[in-house]
Amino acid sequence: MTDHKLLVRRAAVLGAGVMGAQIAAHLTAAGIPVDLYDLPSDDKPRSKIAAGAVANLLKLKPAPLASKDLAAFITPRNFDDDLAQLEHCDFIIEAIVERMDIKKSLYEKIGPHIHADAFFVTNTSGLSITELADVVPDALKDRFCGVHFFNPPRYMHLVELIPHPGTDGKVLDLLEDFLTRNLGKGVVRCRDTANFIANRVGVFTMWSTMHHAQRMGLGFDTVDALTGPAIGRPKSATFRLADVVGLDTMANVIRTMDAKLTDDPWHDLFKAPDWLGKLIEAGALGQKAGAGVFRKEGKEIKVFDPETGDYRATDYSLRDEVKAILAIKDPGEKLAELAKCEYPETEFLWAIHRDLFHYCAYHLAEIAESAREIDLAMRWGYGWNFGPFEQWQAAGWKRVADLIQADIDADKTGVKAHLPKWVSEVDGAHGPGGSWSAAEGEVSPRPDLPVYQRQYQPVRLIGEASHTGQTVHETESIRLWTLHDDVLIASLKSKMGVIDTGVVEGLNEALDKAEAGFEGLVIWQPQGPFSAGANLKAAADAIQRGDYDSVRALVKGFQEANLRMRYAGIPSVAAVRGLALGGGLELAMHASRRVAHLESYMGLVEAGVGLLPAGGGLATLALQANADTAAGDTWPLMEKRYKQVAMGQVAGSAMEAKDMGYLRPEDLIVLHEHELLHAAHGVIRSLTSAGYRPPLPDRTIPAAGDVGIATMKMLLVNMLEGHFISDHDFEIGSRIATALCGGEIDRGTPVDERWLHHLEREHFLELCAMPKTQERVGHMLKTGKPLRN
Structure with a gap:
């Protein structure tokens, strides 16, 4: 047993009910394979009940699994045939029916199969931990306590940690570290009283x-x-x-x-x-x-x-x-x-x-x-x-x-x-x-476990002391500040992190200061989402006035700021949690790296308001598709990227965002949102210590061109004829295809990033002028819901 943290190579969940199965799902998000146990079936397969619970995880909403692929890492087991497999598990959590006699019977059966350093806990929400400890085998008592997840386990931050008088204090510290660091939870230690806290x-x-x-x-x-x-x-x-x-x-x-x-x-x-x-x-x-x-x-x-x-x-x-x-x-x-x-x-x-x-x-x-x-x-x-x-x-x-x-x-x-x-x-x-x-x-005082040193900006209660860092520069739109002198942090002050002219100016100021005197730049929000995208209301007001020049200036200025960040002499990290939509996602996509909380929901959703991404998002996807399939056919990946943008798909987790290309393979996924800043600072220092070199600018790729556009339009034609999309959806989808494929040019023609940005910008502005797009924007601002006209 390590003195500093609990190393869990494999876990077991005893009980495949709603809570047990969902706890197993969340453990897989932490990279931990799980054996999920339940009663044996009379016929084969013997672990049919647990297998059915795993299959049901794929149907539940909100999704218990951060990625559907993770279901493969949950192995169905049963209490009659598979108890010997518990010897391979470091963390065992019981989540069976809330009856003392049934729990006692199970504890007696599993006791001989749990290895000497394993942790054995119960997820009970109502039974006394002290009374349960009385029926736990003596060899397990000092490693036994209550670990009460809240439903649904993936999304609810709270875990209550409840000892009995015989629980080893070091066990509690290791569990608190594990639940916080590995599972991303907020741990509250409780006394063993009715219903806990x-x-x-x-x-x-x-x-x-x-x-x-x-x-x-x-x-x-x-x-x-x-x-x-x-x-x-x-x-x-x-x-x-x-x-x-x-x-x-x-x-x-x-x-x-x-x-x-x-x-x-x-x-x-x-x-x-x-x-x-x-x-x-x-x-x-x-x-x-x-x-x-x-x-x-x-x-x-x-x-x-x-x-x-x-x-x-x-x-x-x-x-x-x-x-x-x-x-x-x-x-x-x-x-x-x-x-x-x-x-x-x-x-x-x-x-x-x-x-x-x-x-x-x-x-x-x-x-x-x-x-x-x-x-x-x-x-x-x-x-x-x-x-x-x-x-x-x-x-x-x-x-x-x-x-x-x-x-x-x-x-x-x-x-x-x-x-x-x-x-x-x-x-x-x-x-x-x-x-x-x-x-x-x-x-x-606050607990001083080492794991809490990783939380640079934890939740503070009213009246508690807080450290908000040293401000370097601040406007109505952005705050530039530091917690450690070597890294500059940029925090958008606009509601929901929306991007407007003030934010773009602030990003340029951040790059000026970061390149002049810091090792790198982190973009992070103290509260709320990373960014819900462009300031739609400001754009709608300008369009209503017929002031397309200001819209063009904002789009071009945002594109230039994003390109400047991508090719800056210092590394940048977007520390993302919550929503990263539209322009907010494009901002993150242009950073050197991304560090994302598991519960990050990313998507280029502009089609829902009659527009297309115009902050470099389509250009970035085109460059990535070319890089990711340099030795093969880019079309399957381009088609996938096209569909997700045209349909406004949003990743349901940071893991799904990786599959959609919004996070790259080298980007980090953090399970505890309060560790984002710690991880982002670590990435900056790692890149700097390795001698950071920005990517070379003015790269060219072979455009998918007219052939790619025609193929993508065929997808739209089928959807239009089947009445799945409207004529305006067809118009938007066609323009997304054109910008993504490099325009109506011969397939294979070399194009660079700035040309792709030009296409994004021009098609964005032309869509802005269309009445049906203006209806969609107005409807979204009024109701918060998309309009299909």
């Missing part, structure tokens, strides 16, 4: 919300309008989330809390409402059953009304006075307005916030090492913008505490629970030195 707080919040909704007589649709993005939570809000989770699952969870938390002052809340039982009895279990709290009837979404016992039309409208309070920017002022309880909606919102803060403060010492673990768990596990202690602190710690205490004194909370003494002894839950630990009565 995220579900303890999250489920309480849901039941508190449902309780107050019923008390105030608010419709389920109104509650979702109030408890989603309006208060910094996901669109699924409360009742939509219940449908996604499953109403039967929700009922089971609340029964568990009712049974296990009998001493909880809020225990009376842990009762399933009558309407829930009625929906479950009717088979309306939520999203998986096609109906739950919400039900789709034709094109209309209807909501269950417990008063009538039937579904009615949804109404998400809110009174203007409530919307005005929700729009208040200052969190303290907003909470103070809510606490006045002038309207049913504001009384409801104050009550659910008050109860959340009260509950978390009361139980902090019991369920978490510090306030940090609760806030990070709710951010990462439930998608909240801010955790409960952050919200409280931002609104004014003492001010909110006084409001809560006033309600307690007036017996408005409905529980006999005081605010703990520590609340009045601190100025907030988080400070420069760390977060408050109620159990220890002192500030708890």
